[in-house]
Amino acid sequence: MGIDTLTEYIAVAVGLLVVLGGLIAAFLRGGGGRTKELPPEQRPPERPKGSADHRSGSIVLDRPSEHAKAQAPPTKGDEAPVDEPAEAPAPEPAADEPAAAEPAADEDFTPLRPDADVERARTAPPAATPEPTLEPEVTVPEPEAAAVEPEIETPAPTRDRMRALRSRLARSNGAIGKGLLALLSQGRLSEEDWEEVEDTLLAADLGLEPTTELVDSLREHVSVDGTTDPEIAKDWLYQDLLALVDPSMDRGLAASRVDGRPACILVVGVNGTGKTTTVGKLARVLVANDRDVILGAADTFRAAAADQLETWGARVGVPTVRSDREGADPAAVAFDAVKAAADTEVDVVIIDTAGRLHNKVGLMDELAKVKRVIEKQTPIDEVLLVLDATTGQNGLAQAKVFSEAVDVTGVVLTKLDGTAKGGIVVAVQRTLGVPVKLVGLGEGPDDLAPFVPEAFVDAIVG
Numbered sequence: 001m002g003i004d005t006l007t008e009y010i011a012v013a014v015g016l017l018v019v020l021g022g023l024i025a026a027f028l029r030g031g032g033g034r035t036k037e038l039p040p041e042q043r044p045p046e047r048p049k050g051s052a053d054h055r056s057g058s059i060v061l062d063r064p065s066e067h068a069k070a071q072a073p074p075t076k077g078d079e080a081p082v083d084e085p086a087e088a089p090a091p092e093p094a095a096d097e098p099a100a101a102e103p104a105a106d107e108d109f110t111p112l113r114p115d116a117d118v119e120r121a122r123t124a125p126p127a128a129t130p131e132p133t134l135e136p137e138v139t140v141p142e143p144e145a146a147a148v149e150p151e152i153e154t155p156a157p158t159r160d161r162m163r164a165l166r167s168r169l170a171r172s173n174g175a176i177g178k179g180l181l182a183l184l185s186q187g188r189l190s191e192e193d194w195e196e197v198e199d200t201l202l203a204a205d206l207g208l209e210p211t212t213e214l215v216d217s218l219r220e221h222v223s224v225d226g227t228t229d230p231e232i233a234k235d236w237l238y239q240d241l242l243a244l245v246d247p248s249m250d251r252g253l254a255a256s257r258v259d260g261r262p263a264c265i266l267v268v269g270v271n272g273t274g275k276t277t278t279v280g281k282l283a284r285v286l287v288a289n290d291r292d293v294i295l296g297a298a299d300t301f302r303a304a305a306a307d308q309l310e311t312w313g314a315r316v317g318v319p320t321v322r323s324d325r326e327g328a329d330p331a332a333v334a335f336d337a338v339k340a341a342a343d344t345e346v347d348v349v350i351i352d353t354a355g356r357l358h359n360k361v362g363l364m365d366e367l368a369k370v371k372r373v374i375e376k377q378t379p380i381d382e383v384l385l386v387l388d389a390t391t392g393q394n395g396l397a398q399a400k401v402f403s404e405a406v407d408v409t410g411v412v413l414t415k416l417d418g419t420a421k422g423g424i425v426v427a428v429q430r431t432l433g434v435p436v437k438l439v440g441l442g443e444g445p446d447d448l449a450p451f452v453p454e455a456f457v458d459a460i461v462g
């Protein structure tokens with residue numbers, strides 16, 4: 001049947017258009033949506049874990065490597081080898097693997113001995129399950145979240161920190177100076193007065209030997225030049241105390257690249273002395289001095305320590321290498337932090353370690369192992385022992401043991417703001433033969449100061 005009239009022609013054309021429009025609409029409804037979201041098998045792979053993410057200030061550690069296998073904690077009576085579980089995560093990209101060593105083949109990477117470390121064994125994850133649990137714990141920043149730049153703080157300059165914090169130091173230690181000066185400027189001192197001088201110095205934790213030396217020297221001043229002038233007495237005290245604190249010691253911190261590699265700082269100490277806080281503050285000190293820094297959260301014992309450290313770092317744009325698995329091998333984390341530091345060519349890597357009692361042999365052995373494992377990749381330039389100044393002479397016993405285990409090169413004396421026991425500076429330096437390099441003078445982020453003997457003594461003498 002033909003199309004005879006214009007009306008019939010238009011009717012057919014409209015009909016065809018309607019049918020065609022319907023077909024297009026149906027096509028768009030059915031297939032178009034697919035382009036908005038790829039089916040799972042077609043989505044691009046997620047960003048590999050363990051890579052640097054400087055926007056979030058983190059390097060998230062995920063180690064299905066030999067390190068992780070080696071550290072899977074065998075429990076007593078469970079000597080079965082830790083096999084790679086069938087559902088273990090796929091191997092990470094080669095860049096994340098510690099290339100320089102085959103740690104599992106080394107005795108340093110054998111599992112921690114739980115029988116030597118009862119506390120940790122109790123809280124350690126079951127031997128057969130560590131790796132699968134790692135996967136969901138890894139934090140991969142969402143693209144949207146990563147796009148939001150964290151606010152980076154500018155740490156306070158460090159040059160005058162000791163002076164700026166002088167008042168805080170003087171509050172706690174100034175009483176010592178005042179007491180001594182009052183006695184010394186009497187002109188003549190009785191034996192009882194000298195005993196009082198001695199007691200004051202001992203109470204300030206100066207230690208017996210330095211106290212005797214100081215009292216002998218002051219006695220000589222008084223007997224030769226006996227004075228009632230407080231300014232002269234102050235000068236004696238200043239000079240004698242300064243000699244004890246020993247300004248000739250090298251207090252420089254190894255925090256610059258050496259021989260084309262990052263400097264490596266290991267931070268150790270007993271529980272609660274302020275290690276993590278100090279590492280965070282130290283990162284700020286270094287950033288304030290234009291250093292590129294990476295932190296290693298090798299305190300895998302305390303669950304919150306890695307978070308705490310990461311937060312400190314993120315505030316000043318410093319990335320943190322960490323494991324999300326509590327009880328992970330601290331040596332492995334330290335190893336990866338040092339490797340990340342070398343790969344990213346930063347100036348310095350600072351490794352935080354778990355607090356440990358100096359009299360627990362297993363824990364001290366573990367620390368020595370962390371040190372050995374780091375040294376597979378790089379020399380350690382600085383081992384900082386963090387001591388709580390308020391623990392006074394007890395800190396000295398700790399200091400000795402740590403020094404034997406890991407060759408301490410410098411001391412960080414924390415909480416000096418809360419104690420009148422500043423004499424510990426002298427005592428600890430004498431005991432270890434290494435200088436106090438930094439002092440903690442408060443809980444604020446910039447309350448860590450490079451130790452300056454003159455400013456310290458000046459604050460005491462007033």
Ligand SMILES: Nc1nc2c(ncn2[C@@H]2O[C@H](COP(=O)(O)OP(=O)(O)OP(=O)(O)O)[C@@H](O)[C@H]2O)c(=O)[nH]1
Pocket residue numbers: 269270271272273274275276277278299302305353354355356413414415416417418439440441442443447
């Ligand atoms: N007043 C004062 N408090 C400090 C100072 N340094 C650290 N602290 C506080 O000491 C407490 C313990 O600090 P952390 O850094 O968690 O100690 P830690 O040694 O890492 O602890 P563990 O990992 O459990 O061994 C925190 O409340 C800190 O704020 C300081 O110089 N002065």
